[in-house]
Amino acid sequence: MTSTSLPSHNTAAFYLQAAVSFAVAVVAVGTGIAYLPVDAWVRAFLSIGTLFLISSSFTLAKCVRDQQESSTVRVRVDEARMDKLIAEHDPFRQPFVT
Numbered sequence: 009m010t011s012t013s014l015p016s017h018n019t020a021a022f023y024l025q026a027a028v029s030f031a032v033a034v035v036a037v038g039t040g041i042a043y044l045p046v047d048a049w050v051r052a053f054l055s056i057g058t059l060f061l062i063s064s065s066f067t068l069a070k071c072v073r074d075q076q077e078s079s080t081v082r083v084r085v086d087e088a089r090m091d092k093l094i095a096e097h098d099p100f101r102q103p104f105v106t
Contacts, residue, residue: 034062 041054 037058038055041051041058044051044054
């Protein structure tokens with residue numbers, strides 16, 4: 009039997025830190041593009057590229073998460089079997105004697 013560890017759960021502070029850092033990064037890039045001394049079409053190109061990069065990052069993160077979850081399906085099935093065995097076990101049951 010393989011050893012399995014419990015999945016780690018992120019705290020609310022971690023989510024807040026991730027959201028704030030993402031917002032700061034987007035605002036910083038947006039401000040940099042807005043104040044860049046170039047023509048409007050260059051700013052538009054950089055803005056579209058930035059939006060594409062952001063959406064691709066979200067898609068990649070989702071794919072990585074889905075891949076990880078699909079690889080842990082076997083672990084979850086094993087955990088469910090173990091939970092069923094533990095739930096059905098009665099330590100005070102008398103052994104069967106003939």
